[in-house]
Amino acid sequence: MCKIISFDSWNEYFKAPFGALKIDEGAIIKVNSNDENVCSINLVIEKENEDLGSEVIKKITLNTNDRKVYEGKIEALLLPGIYYYYFEVEINRDGHNQKVFYGKVEQNGEACEYAFENLNKYQLTVYEESSAPKWFKEGVLYHIFIDRFNNGNRTGKPSNPKKNSFIYANWEDDPMYIKDKNGDIARWDFYGGNLKGIINKLGYLKKLGVSIIYLSPVFESPSNHKYNTSDYKKIDPMFGDEEIFKELIKKAEDKGISIILDGVFSHTGIDSKYFNKFNNYDTKGAYENEDSPYRNWYTFDDSEVGYDCWWGIKDLPNVNELEPSYIDYIIKNEDSVLNKWTKMGVKGWRLDVVDELPDQFVTEFKRELKLAEKESVLVGEVWEDASNKASYGQRRKYLLGKQLDSVMGYPFRKGILSFLKGEIPSYKLNDIYMSMKENYPPEAFKSNLNLIGTHDVKRVKTELNDDKDMVKLAVLAQMTFEGVPYIYYGDEAGLQGGKDPDNRKTYPWKNEDNEMIDFYRNSIQTRHRIKSLLNGETKFIYTMDDDVFAYERYLNSDEEDDCLIVINRSENYKSINFDLDYDLLDEVGVKYTPGDYGITLEKENGKFKVDIAPKSFMIFKMKHTLNKDL
Known part of the structure; x- marks a missing residue:
């Protein structure tokens, strides 16, 4: 079918400015008519409501002098949110006027005709101005899974090993889970990586070109990964203590390196001072004490487990994030978790499973964080396009100005690896990235963490079938792309690994792929030499x-x-x-x-x-x- 109108949201001839709009910013819209029988063109704008539906808020009649070019203006929309737009075209066909509808082609910015019930509308993100600090946007981030990075003890032995745990005989051993007959973890396994080990390798990281270290959770916990927090205000003894942590912050700062912490606030551990199911803490835990100060943090029920837990995992009891005492403890109190560690010198936080956290919690966290440290950054774990992410029946507001500065760039990873594996052609990769650039506020796109590996996915070398040339192409892409490069520890040294726990092997000290390390280092140097790359x-x-x-x-x-x-x-x-x-x-x-x-x-x-x-x-x-x- 011949298109009776032409429009392309990716071309500033048709829509200016390109992409998302600030709340006080309008846009000029032009549409070309390809049919002399077009009578009128209306631009229809809808605002999304709380239940993910939408309603028409404006219908703008586009003006024309020659019936070939129709033009109109979207006035500033004032309220941040997700809007949609499409074109209602009246055309005379066989002597009768009828309406046809034009929306977005699935893979690019062009318009095509749809039946109204199948109309694919254009997304228009409207946001309040906000920006991440320069040190973050121009930085290179290095993600450290602490137990697996480096042991800084002179003896090489783990500090303060936990009861009933398994310590590997050799640093080079492959990780494994020790589970019982029910498939639950029977013993947590440890290698002994610690904060001293990171301090000892700051010179290496500086030489590599790293300016940001993102630490997997550092707080006390029985596990090796620490996503089941026992005490938010205490460094895990296997990692060190507050004095060592302060030393890390200071010595990293001296080298121009900032520290970001991982905050796990949608759930705690079952073995924690707050829940205390096993009575390992000298506190009135919520599990058996109705008068516990933490009781209202949790939801108890008549289920087999007896309480609400994260994704049905009984070791991870969910918290009621909007419970006032919980918000005070984590965010608002002068000695809250946020304030304690931020005032110690931490420059930012990464919110684990942010889609499990209510909008109000994330907004309060951002507000308090900026009060504690103006030049701080807030990152969220989002696996999809963060501009239109929906969870639990609600559209999230991550990038609208009052919440996240940056998100985990899994769409970047999926796109570049799919291209390199031959799964999609280059034009499709262009379309994926252009759609993100169109949907994200400009500052959010420049702050996006362009990752190719994390502790939750296969190592990039394994994903690319151990082809070093292909790995180099992936690295080169992330180092020259718009956004912040994100290195998962050991990827630069040639580590391989499938899914958890294989992707959490120890850093191969003295067995590194030095050619790959040099490639990373030189790619980062090139990024900083050429200002347009930065x-x-x-x-x-x-x-x-x-x-x-x-x-x-x-x-x-x-x-x-x-x-x-x-x-x-x-x-x-x-x-x-x-x-x-x-x-x-x-x-x-x-x-x-x-x-x-x-x-x-x-x-x-x-x-x-x-x-x-x-x-x-x-x-x-x-x-x-x-x-x-x-």
Whole structure:
């Protein structure tokens, strides 16, 4: 069917500005008519309500002088939230006026005709201005699973081993779960990594290029992962104590490295000072004491377990996050969990399973965090597009300005790995990333954590079938992409591993893949050398080749430091023609000195021809000869 109108939300000719809108910002909309029988075009805007439905709030008649270009303006929408829009077109067909409806094509920004009941509407995110601090947006984050990173004790033995636990004989042993006949953990296993071990490796991390350390939970807990908290105000004795933690913060700060903590606030551990099912704590725990100060934190019922627990796991009793005494303890009190550790020098928090936390809790956390430390950052664990995430029947407000500064970039990981594994073509990868860029407020996109591995997914090397060349392409993508690169400890050293617990092996000290470490280090250095890679905008390029992914990073300034990144996943040489508004392309590598360039390309017939080797990448600085002498 021929389209009777043309519109593309990714093209600023049709919608300006591109993407999400601030609450005080409007947008100009243009639609081209392709049929002389079009009588009128209305832009219909809907606002999403609390139950995920939506209702029409505005119908804007687009104006035209020649019946070829229709134009109108979306006035500032004032209230943050998710809005939708579509086009209602009146057309004369066979002497009768009828209405047809145009919405978004599934894979890109173009419009196509739909039956109204199947209409795919355009999302319009409206947000309040908020931004993450510069140190975060221009940083490189390193995620440490503490028990598995490094033991800093002179003896090499674990500190304060827990009762009935299993200590591995060798640092290089593969991790395993020791379970009983019911499949429950019978003994937690430990290697003995601790905070001293991190302190001892700060020099290594600094040399690698790391400026942010995100620690898996540090608080007292019976497990190796610490996501079943026993005491939010105490460092786990196997990791160290408050004095050692303060030393870590200070020595990291001296090297320009900030610390982010993992906050697990949707549930506690069953073996905790708060619940205290096993009476291991000298407190009135909620489990057997109705007059416990923590009793209202939990919901007790007539189930077999006897209480509400997280995802049915009996070791993880859910908390009532909006219980006033819980909010005071975690957030508001002068000595709250948030204030205690933030005032000690912690620069940010990552909220575990943030979709399990009520909006009010996240908003209160952000407000108090900014009061405690103005230059702090709040990150959330979100696995999907965080702009339109829905959980428990509610659309979440993560990126609307009063909650999260940044989220875990799982969509970035899924996209780049799917491309490198040959599961999607390059144009589909462009569409995935463009959809995110359209939906996210600009500051949220620049703060997005571009990860390729975490403790919850397979190691990137394993995911890419141990192909080091492909791993390098994934790393190069995250280091040149818009957002914050996120390194999972050991990925840079060539660690392999399937799902938990295999993805939580110890860091292979003295058995590292030094070539891979050098590649990470040089990629990070390149990121910092080329300013557009650090904080520039992104333009995705449709290469017309399924195997070649390319994008520009550019600065909206007179200072010329723009660049082109080209990634070829195939096992064949590729020749790609680029139509770019520049005069020269000078190749740079991930390791080079000023003036030591690779090839220089000049335009031929108005285009650049780039020849790229199999399973490789190329980075070019893009130059105007009129602006800069070469």
